[in-house]
Amino acid sequence: MQTKRKFVLILGAGQTGLSAINYLNKKNFKIFDTRNFNNLPENIKNNPLIEENLISEDSINIKLIDYVICSPGFDLTHQLIKKLNEQNISIKSDIEVFIENTDSKIILVTGTNGKTTISLLLEKFISLKGFSSKAIGNIGNPVLNFVDTHKDYFVIEVSSFHLDISDNLKSDLSILLNISEDHLDRHKSFENYKHIKNSIFNNSKISIGNKDDENIKKGLTEYFNGDTNIDTANLNAVKVVLDNIGINFSFEELEKHKFKPEHRMEIFYKDKLNRVFINDSKATNCGATLAAINSLKGEKKFFLICGGQSKGADFSKLAEEIKKNCYGVIIYGEDKNLIFDELSDFNKLTTDSFEEAISLCLKVSKPDSKVLFSPACASFDMFKNFEDRGNKFKELILNERNS
Numbered sequence: 001m002q003t004k005r006k007f008v009l010i011l012g013a014g015q016t017g018l019s020a021i022n023y024l025n026k027k028n029f030k031i032f033d034t035r036n037f038n039n040l041p042e043n044i045k046n047n048p049l050i051e052e053n054l055i056s057e058d059s060i061n062i063k064l065i066d067y068v069i070c071s072p073g074f075d076l077t078h079q080l081i082k083k084l085n086e087q088n089i090s091i092k093s094d095i096e097v098f099i100e101n102t103d104s105k106i107i108l109v110t111g112t113n114g115k116t117t118i119s120l121l122l123e124k125f126i127s128l129k130g131f132s133s134k135a136i137g138n139i140g141n142p143v144l145n146f147v148d149t150h151k152d153y154f155v156i157e158v159s160s161f162h163l164d165i166s167d168n169l170k171s172d173l174s175i176l177l178n179i180s181e182d183h184l185d186r187h188k189s190f191e192n193y194k195h196i197k198n199s200i201f202n203n204s205k206i207s208i209g210n211k212d213d214e215n216i217k218k219g220l221t222e223y224f225n226g227d228t229n230i231d232t233a234n235l236n237a238v239k240v241v242l243d244n245i246g247i248n249f250s251f252e253e254l255e256k257h258k259f260k261p262e263h264r265m266e267i268f269y270k271d272k273l274n275r276v277f278i279n280d281s282k283a284t285n286c287g288a289t290l291a292a293i294n295s296l297k298g299e300k301k302f303f304l305i306c307g308g309q310s311k312g313a314d315f316s317k318l319a320e321e322i323k324k325n326c327y328g329v330i331i332y333g334e335d336k337n338l339i340f341d342e343l344s345d346f347n348k349l350t351t352d353s354f355e356e357a358i359s360l361c362l363k364v365s366k367p368d369s370k371v372l373f374s375p376a377c378a379s380f381d382m383f384k385n386f387e388d389r390g391n392k393f394k395e396l397i398l399n400e401r402n403s
Contacts, residue, residue: 006064011080012071013044013054016094019142020069021049023097030055034078062087069094072138072161095156096166098143104151107241108169110158110200111177111210113288114234115139116261118177119157121238124257126153129247138162140387153245160187160196167199174204175241178226179215180287184312206244210237230265230291231258263390265292269397273367277397280374281390285311286318289376293321301326302370305361307333308377308389315342318376322346328364332357334381354382354389358396 005028010020013033021029031053037045044050057080067090070076084091099106109119119135126133136143137156146154158169160183179197187193198217201207209216210233211223224240226233235254242249260266266279283289289306296302304326319342322329328347331339336350349364351357365371373393375386383389 004064006066009055009060009065009068010071011068011074013040013050014071014073016069016071016073016142016144018044018047019144020071020094020097021047021053023144023147029053030060032057032060032080034075062089065089067092069097070165072159072165076164091165093162093166093169094142094144095137095158095162096169098147098156099170101147102150102154105153105245106171106173107153107155107245108158108171108174108200108204109155109177110160110163110174110197112180112182112197112285113283113291114177114230114237115157115159116282117234117264118175118237119155120261121234121258122153122155122241124259125238125242125249125254126155126245126247128257129249131247158200160193163196163199167196168203169200170203171200171205173206173208173241173244174200175208175237176200176210176216177237178210178213178287180285180290181313182285182287182311186311208237208240208244230295234258263386265295266390268394271400275365275367276370278370278372278374279390279393280372281379281386281393283374283376284308284378284386286313286315286376289374290318290321292372292374293325296370296372297325300369302372303327303361303365304329305332305357305371305373305393306339306376307331307336307357308375308379309333309381310335310338311378313338313376315339315376319343319346327366327369330357330360330364333375333377335377339376354392355396358393362397362400 007028007030008024010017010029010031013031017031032055037054062083068084070091070093109115116139119139123133123135131152133153134151135155136146138159139157176197179194181190194215207220208222209220210226212227222240224236239254263279263281268279269277280292283292304322315338323346331350332354340350349360379386379389
């Protein structure tokens with residue numbers, strides 16, 4: 001039955017959709033998801049508000065829609081989006097709605113790689129100076145869960161999917177860390193992806209970019225030095241942000257308190273063969289794995305495990321670096337052959353099974369070497385997310401202790 005009152009339409013019944021439901025509370029809303037109700041995850045189906053408000057495309061009365069909250073994962077080529085645009089219905093990301101409804105200062109963080117690390121570092125260093133801060137957004141904390149929370153600063157991790165929906169996000173400061181090929185299955189071309197990433201500056205009071213990345217627009221407020229190892233580049237970025245909001249740290253102080261998030265170049269185990277295992281499951285694209293390989297350059301060659309969903313990536317540059325820096329590689333997952341085909345005349349193995357990939361690694365990797373798990377791909381062919389993937393990797397490696 002069609003509703004007769006104006007309503008907010010939520011596109012996507014995932015975590016963003018759930019946070020939108022909580023935000024709208026007693027307001028009139030409906031939810032549309034391209035999946036059938038029975039195919040939704042159990043935790044989504046078990047929410048009574050989902051089944052009560054889930055609506056089919058045919059039963060949506062567009063003229064009664066007040067505005068739309070679009071989840072970042074929703075397909076923007078869907079015919080419903082075209083219909084909404086034709087009727088000039090406002091389509092907003094959850095981040096846009098959040099910014100419209102908070103009086104806290106907003107720092108937006110985006111980039112192909114390093115977003116989570118920078119967001120968490122900023123949260124920590126701002127708090128160390130006595131200001132309240134919280135890292136939210138694409139980091140895994142849906143922003144609309146924090147509408148009723150006041151902080152001096154919200155540090156919001158923003159993905160290209162958010163910017164694809166909302167290209168005029170208002171902020172006190174925005175920083176773009178780097179741009180390399182990613183999500184080309186959605187954005188169709190690298191030029192379009194670059195344009196989307198740079199749109200983070202469209203409505204920002206202070207704009208900061210990586211001076212060494214030619215893909216970042218010129219004429220910003222300030223730039224940081226990114227032409228160095230990943231840890232130093234991260235701290236350079238953090239220091240420039242803090243300086244621009246009036247929070248002073250020496251570089252030595254930043255060094256003292258720095259940390260790496262779980263699943264990012266996480267050294268977690270050395271076995272009886274003196275092999276060091278590194279969990280870099282956060283590397284969901286080629287650029288992140290290239291950064292991981294670069295951080296190990298200068299040391300002796302190491303073993304690599306990679307694979308998953310390619311997202312339309314070109315693996316040629318990654319293959320060149322693998323050949324230079326690794327003594328072997330195991331490739332697994334949905335798009336394993338795309339990487340395999342780039343690695344001619346190289347010591348490589350493939351498998352469909354993640355468990356077998358780890359088992360093979362334990363058999364063929366050399367004593368006294370490093371084993372890097374840096375997938376260069378998305379995790380969704382086998383796992384819920386990169387955290388789930390990284391935890392499974394660590395579990396399988398640590399089980400080796402008892403074998």
